[in-house]
Amino acid sequence: MLTQIKVHNLSKAYGHRLLFRNLSLTIPNHSVFVLLGRNGAGKTTFLRILCGLVSASSGEIEITVDGKVLTPQEKRAQIGLVAPELELYEELSAVENLEFFAGVRGIPFSLTSVRELLDFVGLKGRGLDLVHTYSSGMKQRLKYAYALLHEPKILVLDEPTTNLDEDGVKLVEAIIARQRRRGIVVMATNDPREVAYGEQTLSLDTAKPGDLA
Amino acid sequence: MFWQSILGLWLSLVILASFLYMPATQGLGESGRIIVYHVPAAWVAVLAYLMAMVNALGYLRHKDLRFDRQAQVNAELGTVFCILATVTGAIWSRGAWGWYWNWDPRQTSIAVLLMIYAAYFVLRNAVEDPQRRASLAAVYSLLAFLTVPFLVFVVPRVYDSLHPDLINLESRTFAMDKKMLVVFLASLAGFTGLYGWLYNIRLRLENLLHRLESKREVS
């Protein structure tokens, strides 16, 4: 069960504003990769390229699961993303949201397993409330349920503890530890406590061609 | 400079010949001389629009903004020549039928074509990001162009066409005398040359603007 992310000569420019050039690195299985950098350094863009939401200017990111390179379609099943610019449907309840995403992903949906997942992220007893009644911290917790629903091999986290209380931060720690056993965590953060989780860190402020921390 | 002079000379000769050398057309009279300008303008409009479609497909395939600039220039030139064809057509229509505009099938189709490209330019102006602008414009122009052929089946039911056909389908003859045909073909070639020259100049200008913009962003 080998999962691996390989970045080849990745560059991204918006118009002619260069974010990063010729990044090459390998993220091995069972590890946590932390991306650092000032605001606007390109952390989020890197994560978006990894998820296949944005195309790179040149180079590519190759994701291998069980020795097979994933196609863009297969990527959808193996990546879970938690990010500030990703929201869930406010007009639906948490359970309905998860039911919907299970439905489009084609994975079996059962109330008990969804209850378990919601309990795990700390939304016990609130599953049937509409999401627009949630606080921002609760919404963040629900995003973790969305990202873990299909048990992806790769968990991508952008500012993982935004809006979370102490309890929530502990939850994120637990999720990262669990995901490390299952596959890979890639995250972008500036919080020194979160940086400590990573085996490998890369700062986009200082990233020169071919540079790897 | 050399080819421009040839082109200028060529088109001047066509203009002179269309009034002095070419005889007035049978049935249509003096106003029929406009055919030397009207049909080539319509031809160049169709040519430029078709090229714009090819460029749009090229952009979607390669995601290279060069194709988008080509598509934009072709759409602009197509629209200019389309307006010329519409105006010359309306002038001629006034001479032959008595109205400038009567929603003849050809007039309807050309009006819809102009509306499509008007919408196309509105769309281009409403998108900031160049990549996104290119994709949306390409998709819209392909989608809209696809629906144009349906007009052929729908519009003639509203009014019967009064537009003369160049080729008489029943007798399979070309409805032009020899002198007229020579001038007409010369004009067709001249207009095509004019399109090529304008395209080249416009594209070079767009490419320069693009480079200027990128310089400004870097500094």
Next chain:
Amino acid sequence: MSRRFPWIRQSLVIWHKELRIEFRTRFAYSTLLMFAVTTLITISFSVGGFVPDSDITAALLWIILFFSAMAGLGRTFVQEEEKKTVTALKLAVAPEPVFLGKYFFNVTLLCSLTVLVVPLFLVLLNQSVPQWPPFLVTVILGVLGLAGASTIIAAIVAKAEAKSAMMTILAFPVLVPLLLAAINATRACLAGASGAAPASELYVLLFYNGAVLTASLLLFEYIWNE
């Protein structure tokens, strides 16, 4: 069946989600309905007791449906974009089922509007329909085409700025053939039992639907992933 065509199943899931949200907010349907009913009453009021020519009635019916669709369906994708749910959806499913799901939803909306508006229209304008079956086919095919073209144009609009004005500007040139065919066919159906059934217009409507749907499925991913 559903295992062999995952697109169909996924698009039905999306359709269901749209319906659920629409039932809770009633945003699109109330816009559609209010727009159609206001125009209809204005027309009926200005016409008074006079029974207009079937030429004019046919055009009025499609003008009402066209502008209602523009007002009500323009926000099909804008909502996802503004509420940032678009990323969650993109990561979960391929572009084509998204298009189909939204298309099914727009068809549902427009059909439920038509069921109300067409009888009301015929009653208020005192119009009898001598040829029922072709009339129904015309309305159904016309509404399907209206929904199809509106869906793909709404996807383009959601990615552009100045969203509110764009929908009608972009959709009208694309919809001209459909509207002309639908108006011609409706006119023939309203004119009298003696008139021939408008077969060629119905074919145009049918092929227009096929062409727009096929092109939309092929082109949608270039908009969606932008």
